[in-house]
Amino acid sequence: MEYKNYCISDVLTVREAMKAIDSADPKIVFIVTEKKLIASLTDGDIRRYLLNGGQLTDLAIAASNKMPKYASSLDEAVSLYHEKNFVAIPIVDSFRNIEDIYIGKLYFNEQLADLNVPVVINAGGKGTRLEPYTKILPKPLIPVGELPIIEHIMQRFSEYGCSKFSMIVNYKKEMMKAYFGNDKQYDITWYDEQKPLGTGGGLCYLKGKINETFFFTNCDNLLLSNYESMLRFHRENHNVITMICAYKNIKIPYGVIEMGLNGSIEAMKEKPELSFLTNTGIYIVEPEVLDDIEYNVPIGFPDIIENERKKGKKVAIYPVSENEWLDMGQLSELEKMRVKLYGE
Incomplete structure (x- = not known):
């Protein structure tokens, strides 16, 4: 360049x-x-x-x-x-x-820092947005290039010395366990949901099992940001939860009109660009949060965040660029992720 x-x-x-x-x-x-x-x-x-x-x-x-x-x-x-x-x-x-x-x-x-922090992966959903693929495979095992998405996620954490993984599973869980089999590369503890518990409810099984700061992630997101910087931000600000959010920029392909009283035109913008923060589904969490999660009750993790916020506990956002966040939650994003990881 x-x-x-x-x-x-x-x-x-x-x-x-x-x-x-x-x-x-x-x-x-x-x-x-x-x-x-x-x-x-x-x-x-x-x-x-x-x-x-x-x-x-x-x-x-x-x-x-x-x-x-x-x-x-x-x-x-x-x-x-x-x-x-x-x-x-x-x-x-x-x-x-x-x-x-x-x-x-x-x-x-560049040498990446050795963080040695536990990682919890929520891998129990049905992945309905990725049908028909998920009729055959669980979403975490859908391949992106040479590896399934979940292994891309685990490899990224492994680069930062994070070797202990807790896997919350439900849908097609036996296929997940069979894939990893006796693989000694990853230290995995499996937690089987007794029923679908949403994006946060499965954490109830980890009460007393994790007693230190941990990463919590969905199984369809990959983050290329610096994990050391995220963890430092979380600790320096004494957050109980840090939500990793990506800036998204969307250009509206139309002229946008703001209407006032009696149909008057307040403003006109030709093809404006909108910017907003979106939740990547990746978090840094303190173990005390686990104590507030009811056993076997379905709940989304954003609802857990809101509950902690209402209790006066400190939750915060760590913003990243949209190019650092790869999301394969939709079929249209699978190829984009492959190109980003492997090139054309």
Whole structure:
């Protein structure tokens, strides 16, 4: 990728900058006026800005680091990059105009943190949105490329040193157990639902079994975000539940009209883009939450979150980019997920 692709204008919004960061590797862009370096911007900068009340429609410069590191030569850039653990170093002239950007190789061999946190996977649903496939296979075993979705999820957690899995199962559970068989790669404890308990009710079986912070996920989502950052956010903010939410941007293919009194036109927007946060079905949870779940009573996990919130306990959102969230809950998304994981 040419260095100019890492440069964005100082008039872009946060939403527009997020799209530029999503297409960059590493995930950083530099804000420029003409060619002059003004600031740097990462997905972490944007996340902090939004968590502090910033809006997607604000100018990206408001979320940026206005004191970015830079070098005046390639040798200086190489030295800065390798000594200070930066992911990209702009090379500028005497007027701070960007002439190149050094992106070394260490970034691509990034060592992931060893979190060693238990993982609970809710894998008991029927997957009706994926019929007719789920008439034959349980949703977690539907293949995405070379592996079933559930193994993609488990491999991602394993990369962070998370090796203990609790699997809540119901529909076609024997096929699930047969697939993993005597596989020693994963340490799995199985919990059989006696009846369908929704997206949260099956957690009742883990009371007294988990006594530390754990990840809880549905079986049809894969997150490419940094799990260490999510866990750090959860712990530093003393949350009992952190809900991982993805920003979704949808462009309405019509002109949108806002109507006022007596049919008057209040506003007109031509093909506006809407942005909102959506629940990914992935959470970080404290074990005390399990004590509040009734035994064998169906409940959705969002309802559990609401119950905790009403009790005055701290629940929060950790936002991620929509490109970091892969959802195979619908047939139309299966191929998109495969391409994202394996390429064309």
